[in-house]
Amino acid sequence: MPSPAAEHAQEKAPTDGVAARARGLTKAYGQGETTVLALDAVDVDIARGRFTAVMGPSGSGKSTLMHCLAGLDTVSAGQVWLGDTEITGLRDRELTRLRRDRIGFMFQSFNLIPTLTALENITLPMDIAGRKPDPAWLDQVVDTLGLRDRLGHRPAQLSGGQQQRVACARALLSRPELVFADEPTGNLDSRAGLEVLGFLREAVDDLGQTVVMVTHDPGAAAHSDLVLFLADGRIVDEMEQPTAAAVLERMRLFTGRAPRTAETDADVRRVAETAGED
Numbered sequence: 586m587p588s589p590a591a592e593h594a595q596e597k598a599p600t601d602g603v604a605a606r607a608r609g610l611t612k613a614y615g616q617g618e619t620t621v622l623a624l625d626a627v628d629v630d631i632a633r634g635r636f637t638a639v640m641g642p643s644g645s646g647k648s649t650l651m652h653c654l655a656g657l658d659t660v661s662a663g664q665v666w667l668g669d670t671e672i673t674g675l676r677d678r679e680l681t682r683l684r685r686d687r688i689g690f691m692f693q694s695f696n697l698i699p700t701l702t703a704l705e706n707i708t709l710p711m712d713i714a715g716r717k718p719d720p721a722w723l724d725q726v727v728d729t730l731g732l733r734d735r736l737g738h739r740p741a742q743l744s745g746g747q748q749q750r751v752a753c754a755r756a757l758l759s760r761p762e763l764v765f766a767d768e769p770t771g772n773l774d775s776r777a778g779l780e781v782l783g784f785l786r787e788a789v790d791d792l793g794q795t796v797v798m799v800t801h802d803p804g805a806a807a808h809s810d811l812v813l814f815l816a817d818g819r820i821v822d823e824m825e826q827p828t829a830a831a832v833l834e835r836m837r838l839f840t841g842r843a844p845r846t847a848e849t850d851a852d853v854r855r856v857a858e859t860a861g862e863d
């Protein structure tokens with residue numbers, strides 16, 4: 586059964602280049618006996634023009650990895666590059682500028698400003714940066730995300746799925762080198778979640794974006810091209826062209842859950858259905 590990502594595989598432009606890279610990336614929280622090693626010498630390349638999902642049990646280091654790759658958090662050891670720029674060692678001001686100009690973010694909680702319209706929310710980061718959006722690109726993003734007739738609405742007048750689409754448009758507007766999405770479907774029902782995943786997929790296939798998504802949901806991960814599995818702060822496995830069922834099976838290996846039962850088979854079917862797999 587092809588995954589949603591596999592269906593698009595043939596149309597994708599050949600990928601070359603690395604959008605982000607980490608070598609020996611280590612992050613420890615706390616000191617002495619209470620030290621928690623959230624990331625343990627991680628080496629990773631995020632391929633340009635692809636949709637990468639990061640999965641793993643709670644506490645495995647997914648958010649820490651995203652934060653360190655995005656320059657939102659400092660590292661304890663190792664190096665991180667965004668494109669050709671080494672971001673480890675940059676000063677705060679330089680990091681702020683780099684995040685603003687080169688990275689797009691989507692969060693579970695949308696993070697929209699309630700008093701601004703959808704359009705104002707979409708253009709806000711570029712307004713703050715004093716940059717004018719390219720009108721043709723703005724049109725394309727708005728139309729791709731189906732937001733044309735919602736641009737004058739405030740967040741409270743939009744459904745959760747529409748709010749996340751606005752957050753998606755905001756993340757894409759500056760044509761960032763990399764879009765990080767942290768549990769972007771976490772607050773959505775399954776239909777709205779599927780819609781947002783479809784748009785992220787289109788952002789990669791049709792708009793040439795690079796997307797990294799942290800998720801707990803095997804159905805969401807099935808929309809990616811590549812799943813990285815984290816456990817105890819290390820990348821322990823990866824899966825190309827994932828399906829929800831295969832991801833769920835693989836996750837079981839890392840969470841040490843009991844062998845399959847009739848009940849877990851039902852889980853696999855439910856997850857596959859939610860992911861839109863037959």
Ligand SMILES: Nc1ncnc2c1ncn2[C@@H]1O[C@H](COP(=O)(O)OP(=O)(O)OP(=O)(O)O)[C@@H](O)[C@H]1O
Nearest residue numbers: 614615621623641642643644645646647648649650
């Ligand atoms: N600010 C912090 N201070 C201390 N420990 C932290 C901090 N942030 C994360 N940790 C610890 O680092 C480890 C990795 O956390 P992280 O949030 O990256 O995991 P995660 O895989 O994203 O988890 P979840 O799926 O529950 O969001 C955990 O043990 C966590 O308790």
